[in-house]
Structure formats: structure tokens, C-alpha cells
Amino acid sequence: MTTSAPLEVTLESIPSAFEGVIPAAICTVGADGSPNVTYLSIVHQVDERHVALSRQFFKKTDENTRGNPLAQVNVVDVATGRMFNLDLRYERTETTGPLFERMRTHLDAIALESGMANVFTLKGVDICEVTQCSLVPGNPPISWDNASVAGTVGFADLEAVSQRISRAEDLEELLQIFLDACRRFLGCEHAFVMLTDERGERLYTVASAGYGDAGTGSEIPIGAGLIGLAAARRQSVRVTHMARELRYAQATRAAMASAEDDEIPLPALASTQSQLVTPMLSRHELVGVVVLESERVGAFQAAHECVIGIIANQVATAMTLLSADGTEGALEPSAPTEAPGTAAVLVKYYPDDESVFLDNEYLIKGVAGGILWRLLRHYVDEGREEFSNRELRLDSSLALPDIKDNLEARLILLRKRLEERCDYLRIEKTARGRFRLQVSRPLTLESAEG
Amino acid sequence: MPESAPPVAPFRIDDELKEFIESGVAILLGAVDAEGHPRVAYGWGPRVHAGGDRLSVYIERARSPQLLSAGLRQIAVTFTDPVSVRSVQVKGQMLELGEPNEAEETWIARQRDAMTVSCALIGDPPHMIRNLWMDDTIRIDLTVERAFDQTPGPNAGQPLVSSEARAGEVVR
Known part of the structure; x- marks a missing residue:
């Protein structure tokens, strides 16, 4: 039951405070009345009066919220540098459902990416009522124009892309439209598309932008690493601060199996800080994934994830239709191309x-x-x-x-x-x-x- | 709920932990106000006093009105290294508030610089970190009574035992 006064600051007005670029802080109260303070890996806005907190290792915090439902969380809006205090009242813990699965996939993906499967076990997602959300006094010393991060996509732009997708003549054109949309809408210069193989066991890279010629033909098993897990679970995974998340998982990339000689490495940036992996689904079938990367922290936000999700599924559906269309054009005459006198x-x-x-x-x-x-x-x-x-x-x-x-x-x-x-x-x-x-x-x- | 039994011996911060606490780590402060509401704030420039039984930490006056008006009694302070993610929580009783002198402000600035460097190592843009602090601080002195391992993982929340106690009698 929600009987609280209106919030001083609405949760919808501060979306980038829930991106986790700066980790959130939480304080709870123990049975002995003592405070307990720690960082939280995920604070997810559920609706206009609720947030969800990930429950992993915080034994004391967990015990405290069971005994005393009150908590205060501090979040930082990276777009403006402003801080907000959220006064919370614990309501319930969810251990199933879409929100739980989404948070579980995120944590599992980070663990897998750092070679530490089964370390982060998400025990539950705590749903808390936000009884107050207030701006922490004091202006940020530096005015940070972060417009490029918080860019929005208009419906007209989305419709224009949708029309281009529906007119695409072949797969290559379709994938080019897709990668162009990633660049235009998100300012993302580095993206690649991996498609599901014939057996539904692996993903292979078929198109990329921003990596030169690298990576075409690279493969990973579905389920392996962050990208493979997003594909296996058919859920988007968005990372806003890769280095911190991997550190959090006590990352040891070196522990991952080294590539075989005849394996092509995935397209990769020298230092990926933001990554968005979105499955491409058509009639519940996994057609592939699109992977967006940036060396900037907080490059991809929740709104971007939604937009790419919409486009990805439309591209997937268009791919299915193109495959079903077996018509062929007229043959052009050809001439022999082999140059004489060169070594075999x-x-x-x-x-x-x-x-x-x-x-x-x-x-x-x-x-x-x-x-x-x-x-x-x-x-x-x-x-x-x-x-x-x-x-x-x-x-x-x-x-x-x-x-x-x-x-x-x-x-x-x-x-x-x-x-x-x-x-x-x-x-x-x-x-x-x-x-x-x-x-x-x-x-x-x-x-x-x- | 009955009051939990006090620890057999109060925790003492040893040289190793003092070095960690004063190495430019990120700091969170927690307190509980008279109505039982938890309050959280960022802390800066921690200093461990001789003997390891007292601690000073600085908070921003402008940004911490809720915490300062909480009638500070019990205080929790969590220290986290941004790079290794090692994290320790110390709990104690409020002793007094004080105005930092020039030497203390220099100390705070040095610690903030060290934290900014650590954050830069994991990719945080320096201006983003710079926005986390303001200059007008107030000192909180507190006792050290208990400490907990707060590093993410299965041991998170486990009480730490003083090295002094480990070397002598077993605590608990």
C-alpha cells in the first residue's frame, strides 16, 4: 500500500541515476540499532514509486531489511553530477519473474565474462517502495554536458529506419541498415552482428562497423561469455562500466581458454567500458545478436536498450522473410577472370x-x-x-x-x-x-x- | 529484539588496515536518526589515530544535512578500494564534530587525489569523480569498536578480528 507524500524528485526525471555508472550506496539498520553501509551493484527503477535492489552478498543488509524495512540509498546522476537520496521501505523479495531474470542474466553475464561462473548467485530481488526521493544539496563543481550520452531517439527517426528495413532487398543491405541505425541513434561507432548457426549452437560474426576488417567469421558457442549468455537467455545485457563490473567479479580474463590457431578473435575495442548485447528474435527464435561497444563509461542507457531491442527484432523478422523468399534475378553474362601466367x-x-x-x-x-x-x-x-x-x-x-x-x-x-x-x-x-x-x-x- | 552481546574485545585497526584506510579509498558513512531512519553520505580523508581505537573522517557540510542532523551516535564507515574492490566496514560511536584545519584540508585533498587516480585506473572520467566532492567539510571523530569484511563474495559481512587478538587469545 502506498500512502506516502509525493516525491520531491520523480524517479522518471533521473533515469541516468539508475545506470550504475557510479555505484549506489545503501544504509540499513541492524537489530541492535547500528547502521550498516555498503555499495549496491544494481538499483533498478521498477515504476514511479518502486525500485528493485539486487540481493547477492549483503548478508547484513539482508538481515537488516527483514528486521527493519527502512533503508536509504544514494544514487548519482552521471549526466549532471547531482546526487539523490532515496528513502526506501522494503516490501517483498522476488525470486522469479522477468525482473529477477533480467538482473540474474546481467550478473551471470559479468561473472562469465570474467571467467567466474556460478560465483554471483542472485538470491532475490528486493522490491522497495520509495517513500522519498530528494536532491542532495550542493551543486556539482563541474558542469558536465553529457548530451551525447543521454541522446534520445524520435519516433519519426524510428519509423524511417523501420521503413528502410521493410524495403531491404537482401541480407547485406538489411545488416547495413541495422549497423547504420546503431551509429545514428546511439552515436555508437563500434557494433557487430552475430547470427545463429545452422544447428543453433554457435554465433558467428557476419557484419561489423568500426573494427576495420577484424572479426568477420569469428564464432562463439551460445551460452559462452557475456554475448553468448545474452543469446542463450534471449535477454539484453547492458554494461555501463565494464572495468568496475569485472573488478567486482575479481576478473581474470587470462583464466579464459586461449583461442585455437584457426579461430578468429571477436571484434573488440582496446578498452571496452560500455557494452550492449541485444538478441534478435523472430517468432521466439534466436536469429542472432547485435553487440554495441564503447570505450566511454555509461555510453548506453536504458532508453537505448529499448530502441535497439525494437530494431533488432524487426531486423530478425525481416531476415526470416528474406530467407523464405527464394526468387532469383536474371543472370548477367560473365567473362573468364583468371589471369594467365601467375603462380598457382x-x-x-x-x-x-x-x-x-x-x-x-x-x-x-x-x-x-x-x-x-x-x-x-x-x-x-x-x-x-x-x-x-x-x-x-x-x-x-x-x-x-x-x-x-x-x-x-x-x-x-x-x-x-x-x-x-x-x-x-x-x-x-x-x-x-x-x-x-x-x-x-x-x-x-x-x-x-x- | 534483544540487544546483541558486545564483542569480547573491541576491534583495533592495525598498521596494515590503517595503510589501506589511508590509501585514497572510497568512503561511505552511515548513521541512524532519532526516528530510526538510516542516513548515508560520502566521506573523505580518513585518519586512523595511534592505537587504532579512534578514527577521523570528513563529510561535506552542505551535502550531509540529514546525516549531521541525525543526532550522530553509532556510525558505520565503509572503505573500498576502487581497483581491488577490497572493502572493510568499521563501526563505532560518535565522539565529536570538529572544524578541519589547513593541514587536515591538505590531507583530505591528497586522499581525494589518490582516489581519483584509482578511479581513473578503472576508467572513471576524472570530472565524473570530481563531482563527488565539495570543499567545505566537517570532521567526525569516532571510536572503533567492530569491523567487518565487506569485500563482495561469500565472506562479505564476516566480522574481522584484531591482529592483536589473533596473536594472543582467540576471540569468540
Whole structure:
């Protein structure tokens, strides 16, 4: 029951105070009347009169709120530097439900990212009534114009992106619209899209912005690390101060397994401080995730998470529709592309994992590797350079599953990897559903199976 | 609820903990007003006095009206290193309030600078940290009675035992 007086400051007016960029402080009262003061990792605004506090390690705080329901929390609005005191009255603890799951995923993701699974066990989420929210007197010494952080997105902008998405002709255009929207709406210069593989077990990077050529084709298992967990739980994870959160988890990135030689590292900034991972869902199916990164603390706020969530799901739905549309455009004539007189390239193929090496340099593996091998076989054996998506779909040796057709994404990935790794193999789109293999050096094909 | 039994021996801050407390850590103060409302504020420039049984810490007069009007009796002070996240809570009784002299203000400034450097190490923009404090401070002197490990993890909330007591008789 809420009978308290109106709040001096409404919770809706200070959203950036709940971003956790500066950790919140909480004071409770023990059974002996003594104060207990500590930091809180998450203060989440539930509605106009309630906040939720994460209950992890605060044994004393937990005991205190059971005995005495009163608490005071201090939060800092990083956009302005102002501080607010929230007087709270404990109401109940939730151990299930969307809010609990959201907070649990956040803590689990941070723990996983620091190589410490099962350390942060979220015991519950304490829902507290805010009986008063008041501005702590005293002006911040430094006026900090943080407009770039707190930018808002207008409905007209959102609609414009929505229309571009609905008009996208193919996956590549769709992903470009998506990454452009991340940059325009959030000022985010570093973002990448990972799609779910054919078996629904891994994510692979298919498009990126702001990382140069790095990272295309990188893979992670669904469930691994912060990104993998967001995908597995189909929940956004937003980190506003990565270094602090990882420190909090007593981070030891070195403890994570080192990458294998033929693994491509994920796109990454030198010092990521803010990260937003948002699942892309279509008909409850995980299509992929979009990952946004910034080296600035507090770069992504709750409103940004909502906007990206809306766009991500629309992109996912559009992807599903594009996959279902199997029409193909008219074929353009082609000319032989191989330049005479240059040294042959050794293309080696390992059927076990469908990996392809060019002159003993790893290029790609998995479905994209299998596709490339078949294209090259057709090229060498029959002199063919023109191909259609349809024939690849029907190629039973590629074992593309019927349920989730990632062919177009795999072709994008393959094209980008070729552009990154060599200058003599290219895949060029010639019409809707059709492409050309361009080879400018002689090839010697060798399969490890003999 | 009956009053909990006092500890067998009051906690004493040893040299190692004194060094930690005075190393430019982040500080929170907690108190309870006459109506039983908890009050929280940021603290600055802690100093551990000889013998480890008394402590001074400074709060901002302008920013701490609730805490200052709380009729300070019992006080909790939590010290946290921003980098290692090591955290210790000390509890004691209010002794008196005092005006800091010039030497104390220099001491506070040095500790604030050290904390800003620690925060910068984990990526906090210095201007964001600078906004956490104001210049007009007041000193709170308090006794040291109990201390607790407050570092996040399964041991959070465990009482600390004085090194003196550990070296001699077992406490509890």
C-alpha cells in the first residue's frame, strides 16, 4: 500500500541515476540499532514509486531489511553530477519473474565474462517502495554536458529506419541498415552482428562497423561469455562500466581458454567500458545478436536498450522473410577472370571441420568453408563461375538444414573473409540470388581425405 | 529484539588496515536518526589515530544535512578500494564534530587525489569523480569498536578480528 507524500524528485526525471555508472550506496539498520553501509551493484527503477535492489552478498543488509524495512540509498546522476537520496521501505523479495531474470542474466553475464561462473548467485530481488526521493544539496563543481550520452531517439527517426528495413532487398543491405541505425541513434561507432548457426549452437560474426576488417567469421558457442549468455537467455545485457563490473567479479580474463590457431578473435575495442548485447528474435527464435561497444563509461542507457531491442527484432523478422523468399534475378553474362601466367595457389580442404587453407594460411571453416570448396571444385572441374543460391540450397552435400537457412549470411561471411585474406578470389553478387566466383590466379585443389 | 552481546574485545585497526584506510579509498558513512531512519553520505580523508581505537573522517557540510542532523551516535564507515574492490566496514560511536584545519584540508585533498587516480585506473572520467566532492567539510571523530569484511563474495559481512587478538587469545 502506498500512502506516502509525493516525491520531491520523480524517479522518471533521473533515469541516468539508475545506470550504475557510479555505484549506489545503501544504509540499513541492524537489530541492535547500528547502521550498516555498503555499495549496491544494481538499483533498478521498477515504476514511479518502486525500485528493485539486487540481493547477492549483503548478508547484513539482508538481515537488516527483514528486521527493519527502512533503508536509504544514494544514487548519482552521471549526466549532471547531482546526487539523490532515496528513502526506501522494503516490501517483498522476488525470486522469479522477468525482473529477477533480467538482473540474474546481467550478473551471470559479468561473472562469465570474467571467467567466474556460478560465483554471483542472485538470491532475490528486493522490491522497495520509495517513500522519498530528494536532491542532495550542493551543486556539482563541474558542469558536465553529457548530451551525447543521454541522446534520445524520435519516433519519426524510428519509423524511417523501420521503413528502410521493410524495403531491404537482401541480407547485406538489411545488416547495413541495422549497423547504420546503431551509429545514428546511439552515436555508437563500434557494433557487430552475430547470427545463429545452422544447428543453433554457435554465433558467428557476419557484419561489423568500426573494427576495420577484424572479426568477420569469428564464432562463439551460445551460452559462452557475456554475448553468448545474452543469446542463450534471449535477454539484453547492458554494461555501463565494464572495468568496475569485472573488478567486482575479481576478473581474470587470462583464466579464459586461449583461442585455437584457426579461430578468429571477436571484434573488440582496446578498452571496452560500455557494452550492449541485444538478441534478435523472430517468432521466439534466436536469429542472432547485435553487440554495441564503447570505450566511454555509461555510453548506453536504458532508453537505448529499448530502441535497439525494437530494431533488432524487426531486423530478425525481416531476415526470416528474406530467407523464405527464394526468387532469383536474371543472370548477367560473365567473362573468364583468371589471369594467365601467375603462380598457382594451393587450396587445401579438411572435410572433418570443412576448413579451407590458402597456401597453408587458414581462411575459413564450417558451412562457409564447405560452400567455398564446392564452388572451387565446380570452377576447376567445369570452368563454372556463375552460381545461384538455389543450387547451393539443393546441394545435399552441404547439408544445409531446412529449418534455418543461413546461406546468404554464410555467403556474406565468405565474401568478406576472401576480401580480408587474399586478392585473387572474390564473390560478386550479379543478381538477386545469384553470384559470380572471380578467380585471378590458377588454383591447385587438395582435399585432406585424399 | 534483544540487544546483541558486545564483542569480547573491541576491534583495533592495525598498521596494515590503517595503510589501506589511508590509501585514497572510497568512503561511505552511515548513521541512524532519532526516528530510526538510516542516513548515508560520502566521506573523505580518513585518519586512523595511534592505537587504532579512534578514527577521523570528513563529510561535506552542505551535502550531509540529514546525516549531521541525525543526532550522530553509532556510525558505520565503509572503505573500498576502487581497483581491488577490497572493502572493510568499521563501526563505532560518535565522539565529536570538529572544524578541519589547513593541514587536515591538505590531507583530505591528497586522499581525494589518490582516489581519483584509482578511479581513473578503472576508467572513471576524472570530472565524473570530481563531482563527488565539495570543499567545505566537517570532521567526525569516532571510536572503533567492530569491523567487518565487506569485500563482495561469500565472506562479505564476516566480522574481522584484531591482529592483536589473533596473536594472543582467540576471540569468540
